[in-house]
Amino acid sequence: MAGTQTTGTQVQPPKTSLPFMKKEDTWAMIIALLLIAGITITYFTGGFQFFKAMAVKVPSWSNDFSKVSASFSKNPMGIITLFGFFLLCFSAAAKVMGYNVKKFAASFFVLCLISVFITVAGSNKFLKAYQLETPILALVFGMIVGNFAKLPSWFEEGLRTEFYVKTGIVLMGATLPFTTIMSAGPLAMLQAGIVASVTFFTIYFAATKLFGLDPRFGATLGAGGSICGVSGSIAVGGACRAEKEHVSMAISLVVVWAVIMIMILPVVAHNIGLEPGVAGAWIGTSEFADAAGFAAAEQYNALANLPAGDDRAVKAFTLMKVVGRDMFVGLWALLAAILSVTLWEKKSISQSERVDYGEVWRRFPKFVIGFFAASIFTTLVIASIDPKLGSAYSKDALGVVKTFRGWTFTWTFLCIGFTTRFRALAAAGWKPFMAFTIGVIVNVPLGYYLSTVVFAEYWMGIK
Amino acid sequence: METAQKLPIVTYLTQIIFHLTLNQEDIDDAAIWQGTVGSGQVRRLGELMTKRTERVAAMMDLLAAAGFEFEVKKNVVYATSDQVEAFEAKQRLLEAGFKDREFQILLEYTRGWGML
Numbered sequence: 001m002a003g004t005q006t007t008g009t010q011v012q013p014p015k016t017s018l019p020f021m022k023k024e025d026t027w028a029m030i031i032a033l034l035l036i037a038g039i040t041i042t043y044f045t046g047g048f049q050f051f052k053a054m055a056v057k058v059p060s061w062s063n064d065f066s067k068v069s070a071s072f073s074k075n076p077m078g079i080i081t082l083f084g085f086f087l088l089c090f091s092a093a094a095k096v097m098g099y100n101v102k103k104f105a106a107s108f109f110v111l112c113l114i115s116v117f118i119t120v121a122g123s124n125k126f127l128k129a130y131q132l133e134t135p136i137l138a139l140v141f142g143m144i145v146g147n148f149a150k151l152p153s154w155f156e157e158g159l160r161t162e163f164y165v166k167t168g169i170v171l172m173g174a175t176l177p178f179t180t181i182m183s184a185g186p187l188a189m190l191q192a193g194i195v196a197s198v199t200f201f202t203i204y205f206a207a208t209k210l211f212g213l214d215p216r217f218g219a220t221l222g223a224g225g226s227i228c229g230v231s232g233s234i235a236v237g238g239a240c241r242a243e244k245e246h247v248s249m250a251i252s253l254v255v256v257w258a259v260i261m262i263m264i265l266p267v268v269a270h271n272i273g274l275e276p277g278v279a280g281a282w283i284g285t286s287e288f289a290d291a292a293g294f295a296a297a298e299q300y301n302a303l304a305n306l307p308a309g310d311d312r313a314v315k316a317f318t319l320m321k322v323v324g325r326d327m328f329v330g331l332w333a334l335l336a337a338i339l340s341v342t343l344w345e346k347k348s349i350s351q352s353e354r355v356d357y358g359e360v361w362r363r364f365p366k367f368v369i370g371f372f373a374a375s376i377f378t379t380l381v382i383a384s385i386d387p388k389l390g391s392a393y394s395k396d397a398l399g400v401v402k403t404f405r406g407w408t409f410t411w412t413f414l415c416i417g418f419t420t421r422f423r424a425l426a427a428a429g430w431k432p433f434m435a436f437t438i439g440v441i442v443n444v445p446l447g448y449y450l451s452t453v454v455f456a457e458y459w460m461g462i463k
Numbered sequence: 464m465e466t467a468q469k470l471p472i473v474t475y476l477t478q479i480i481f482h483l484t485l486n487q488e489d490i491d492d493a494a495i496w497q498g499t500v501g502s503g504q505v506r507r508l509g510e511l512m513t514k515r516t517e518r519v520a521a522m523m524d525l526l527a528a529a530g531f532e533f534e535v536k537k538n539v540v541y542a543t544s545d546q547v548e549a550f551e552a553k554q555r556l557l558e559a560g561f562k563d564r565e566f567q568i569l570l571e572y573t574r575g576w577g578m579l
Binding site (some may be wrong): 252 | 472475513549566
């Protein structure tokens with residue numbers, strides 16, 4: 001393998017990794033990129049109406065349900081085609097990935113039905129007044145059902161939070177101009193780098209120096225609280241050979257805090273009147289997991305009652321989380337791997353076990369490539385056509401992509417709720433809990449300060 | 464009915480890699496190629512290679528007893544287990560007198576169902 005320290009025989013890619021076509025990242029990219037390509041091609045060559053009809057939106061309503069029913073009866077096939085299309089795509093992917101396709105399809109169908117009811121309820125002005133918007137409704141509904149009822153196993157087959165959120169993130173890439181990524185990327189990386197480093201080392205030192213925990217455990221906790229949540233704990237835990245029990249505890253803490261943050265961050269950001277871009281950046285540095293972060297950013301959007309198409313909070317969140325934090329998990333994993341075989345084992349580089357520099361690529365979240373590819377593709381399309389046609393394409397074609405992204409996120413939020421079983425999470429113990437919580441206490445204000453003061457000007461200007 | 468409560472938060476696969484060929488640093492350490500090149504140096508290299516393969520075989524015996532399974536590809540032996548954690552496997556190897564630089568460990572965690 002390229003980058004392996006050994007100078008003898010080439011090492012093949014580790015068989016510990018799933019084959020490319022068996023990964024959710026791969027299928028999230030394939031489905032989303034083909035969808036974007038299909039929408040774009042049909043927009044310019046004909047047949048776009050098929051996708052446009054599928055882009056079902058639920059109107060706001062108060063006491064009179066007729067507004068909603070009129071919207072559905074105006075385009076009765078829209079919702080059927082939408083769910084049928086995604087059912088086919090996801091089921092095909094599920095088959096290749098080795099899921100039970102029948103169970104998956106049945107489950108996804110039910111998930112779609114629930115998502116309609118949740119979206120309709122979340123569009124109600126009365127519920128909105130109580131801040132019960134679609135993201136929170138989906139999350140709370142899922143958590144109540146998931147924690148108090150015994151779900152059938154066939155339904156659990158379709159609850160694939162990561163699959164849906166990754167598909168949504170790649171779709172998100174299409175709506176984020178690559179020029180914005182290029183201009184915001186370094187700033188997002190800087191801000192995220194500061195917050196991630198400070199939080200990681202705060203948790204690590206709290207865990208090891210204050211509470212006497214194993215350094216591997218400290219690093220795994222630190223990665224979960226600073227880099228990218230569960231994925232961070234898994235990547236760094238694997239790289240530094242942390243114990244399974246320690247990784248499980250770190251994940252439990254990430255999940256619990258991620259859910260708490262979905263409830264707190266959007267409400268606080270909205271109530272203190274943060275600008276959407278600033279709020280998104282703060283959520284991007286303070287949320288622990290992608291799926292949870294999107295829930296928080298979408299919830300902020302809903303609370304702030306931003307007009308349709310105003311994606312500033314979600315865009316800022318995505319730049320901060322995906323570009324600023326997720327991309328670097330491989331480097332953190334490599335750092336942890338080197339530290340684990342040298343410093344933590346008190347051995348010199350020449351005595352220590354060899355570290356595989358391929359860690360950087362192996363732990364890299366591959367769906368990020370799809371996110372960039374989608375952004376580059378639509379940016380090139382817009383740049384290569386007449387400006388008027390370009391704005392029409394942005395509004396119409398990418399508007400459809402946004403609507404699809406909205407549905408994938410609603411399925412994500414429902415899945416977060418259904419799958420967050422608090423009693424199933426490992427008992428973390430007070431020491432890891434305290435170490436992680438100290439990290440949260442540092443992370444949230446630091447992210448707030450950087451987003452609202454140091455880099456505020458940029459985030460306020462994001463479009 | 465199988466429910467999520469019974470599923471683990473993470474699963475893992477421990478993989479230990481053994482190179483059957485010599486590393487350049489082993490050859491350099493043994494100072495094989497110093498002086499005039501001759502058949503004696505090649506024999507010395509062969510002895511080093513025999514020693515290396517013997518060491519790998521001994522490590523494999525130890526891991527086989529712990530339930531590891533093996534595969535080989537291009538002179539690299541992969542020992543894999545989803546039952547023995549990486550730190551345990553390393554501990555066993557070191558306690559048996561093997562050195563850190565004689566093997567390489569890869570540990571892959573996979574999130575359990577439902578984890579964010």
